[in-house]
Amino acid sequence: MKYLAVLGREPQISLAELSALYSDVKQTSPNLATFTTEEVSINRLGGSLKIAQAIEATPLEFLRNLPEGKITLGVSDYSKNASRRSATTEALKLKKILVRHGRSVRVVENKDAFLSTATSLHNGLSGKNDRKIELVKSNSNWYKVVGIQDIDAYAKRDQARPARDARVGMLPPKLAQILINLCGPLPKGSRILDPFCGTGVVLQEALLMGYQVYGTDLSERMIDYSTRNIEWISKSALEETFAGRCRERREPSPVKTGARTPGSEKALFEICVGDATSFKWQPPIDAVACESYLGQPMSQIPSDLKLKEQQQECGNIILGFLKNLSTQIKSNTPVVIAIPAWLRQNATYERLKILDDIEDMGYNVSKSSRDGLLYHREKQIVARDIIILRKN
Numbered sequence: 418m419k420y421l422a423v424l425g426r427e428p429q430i431s432l433a434e435l436s437a438l439y440s441d442v443k444q445t446s447p448n449l450a451t452f453t454t455e456e457v458s459i460n461r462l463g464g465s466l467k468i469a470q471a472i473e474a475t476p477l478e479f480l481r482n483l484p485e486g487k488i489t490l491g492v493s494d495y496s497k498n499a500s501r502r503s504a505t506t507e508a509l510k511l512k513k514i515l516v517r518h519g520r521s522v523r524v525v526e527n528k529d530a531f532l533s534t535a536t537s538l539h540n541g542l543s544g545k546n547d548r549k550i551e552l553v554k555s556n557s558n559w560y561k562v563v564g565i566q567d568i569d570a571y572a573k574r575d576q577a578r579p580a581r582d583a584r585v586g587m588l589p590p591k592l593a594q595i596l597i598n599l600c601g602p603l604p605k606g607s608r609i610l611d612p613f614c615g616t617g618v619v620l621q622e623a624l625l626m627g628y629q630v631y632g633t634d635l636s637e638r639m640i641d642y643s644t645r646n647i648e649w650i651s652k653s654a655l656e657e658t659f660a661g662r663c664r665e666r667r668e669p670s671p672v673k674t675g676a677r678t679p680g681s682e683k684a685l686f687e688i689c690v691g692d693a694t695s696f697k698w699q700p701p702i703d704a705v706a707c708e709s710y711l712g713q714p715m716s717q718i719p720s721d722l723k724l725k726e727q728q729q730e731c732g733n734i735i736l737g738f739l740k741n742l743s744t745q746i747k748s749n750t751p752v753v754i755a756i757p758a759w760l761r762q763n764a765t766y767e768r769l770k771i772l773d774d775i776e777d778m779g780y781n782v783s784k785s786s787r788d789g790l791l792y793h794r795e796k797q798i799v800a801r802d803i804i805i806l807r808k809n
């Protein structure tokens with residue numbers, strides 16, 4: 418089936434996420450991409466704002482075939498040169514004909530050529546109700562929305578966590594989903610390692626996506642935070658899905674004694690202390706998704722000297738980790754890491770120059786990572802630079 422995605426704030430990252438999961442991904446405009454798949458769930462995609470499915474019929478035929486009752490209709494026009502006016506005209510034209518055919522229709526008012534995610538969500542146009550429809554026009558093609566990014570659910574997963582720490586950075590849950598998805602399609606139940614798990618955002622999102630998770634971190638305090646957060650998410654969101662399957666974590670184990678009890682059934686999550694540059698992880702590791710150490714938090718652009726010092730420190734940890742990992746994972750295992758890049762006076766970000774060293778260690782570096790997949794808010798000093806690797 419053919420779908421259309423409305424890409425998020427960082428379109429190149431959203432596009433890379435779709436390309437990692439689906440076929441025939443084509444960017445059709447700066448913020449739109451089409452792709453083909455059998456099924457798609459917006460709740461698993463961190464980088465797309467809306468997902469719409471191609472409709473076979475004309476929009477009018479499609480609307481006329483909706484079940485009896487009042488229709489709520491929104492129209493988003495993403496065509497080139499579209500305006501609030503063009504979208505409103507389309508919606509009112511459709512309403513007029515439908516009313517003539519005896520249907521009752523409410524049109525959701527456009528403030529722009531397309532409805533914002535919040536407007537679509539609050540009018541119930543997320544595709545769950547048969548008669549609350551958002552049609553999307555992209556040039557001469559029409560789609561119906563089948564999913565809208567649930568902003569409230571992300572905010573809740575982020576803010577309601579019992580253990581948070583601004584000093585290690587707050588990885589947004591949707592970026593954690595993107596890192597996981599960039600590993601490509603993984604069988605349900607695959608085991609994902611985050612060797613810099615911090616407060617556990619990647620672990621939490623991977624669990625919610627149906628994977629087993631394995632988190633390690635240098636800091637005892639972070640292991641405690643991750644454990645509390647994972648226990649919280651396991652008890653709330655996972656309760657129904659995984660009732661009774663979550664096992665108690667083992668006590669944080671010192672480096673080198675992190676082995677699971679031999680012969681025991683694989684736990685849904687395992688979290689323990691470990692230095693990523695030397696730890697011996699317990700197999701299996703089906704994929705690695707993480708945000709590495711990002712250096713010191715910064716509120717102003719660093720001096721050249723400070724930058725050099727930070728680049729050295731972060732570069733050593735990241736390269737040390739990848740070297741240690743390379744002997745412990747199978748060929749073709751995906752490894753996706755968000756590493757730091759620093760804002761400079763000329764308003765560009767300086768990336769760590771480590772991709773050639775990484776290739777020399779026996780990893781394949783994706784082209785999109787070479788081109789740069791930077792995630793940051795406006796004027797943020799430390800950006801996240803996403804690198805996508807596979808063990809040769």
Ligand SMILES: C[S@@+](CC[C@H](N)C(=O)[O-])C[C@H]1O[C@@H](n2cnc3c(N)ncnc32)[C@H](O)[C@@H]1O
Binds near residue numbers: 585614
């Ligand atoms: C940017 S934070 C990751 C935050 C995490 N994504 C979260 O959800 O909170 C980086 C983490 O790397 C850990 N760290 C730093 N050096 C490390 C090392 N050599 N081995 C393992 N963890 C390390 C820090 O303790 C910190 O928790």
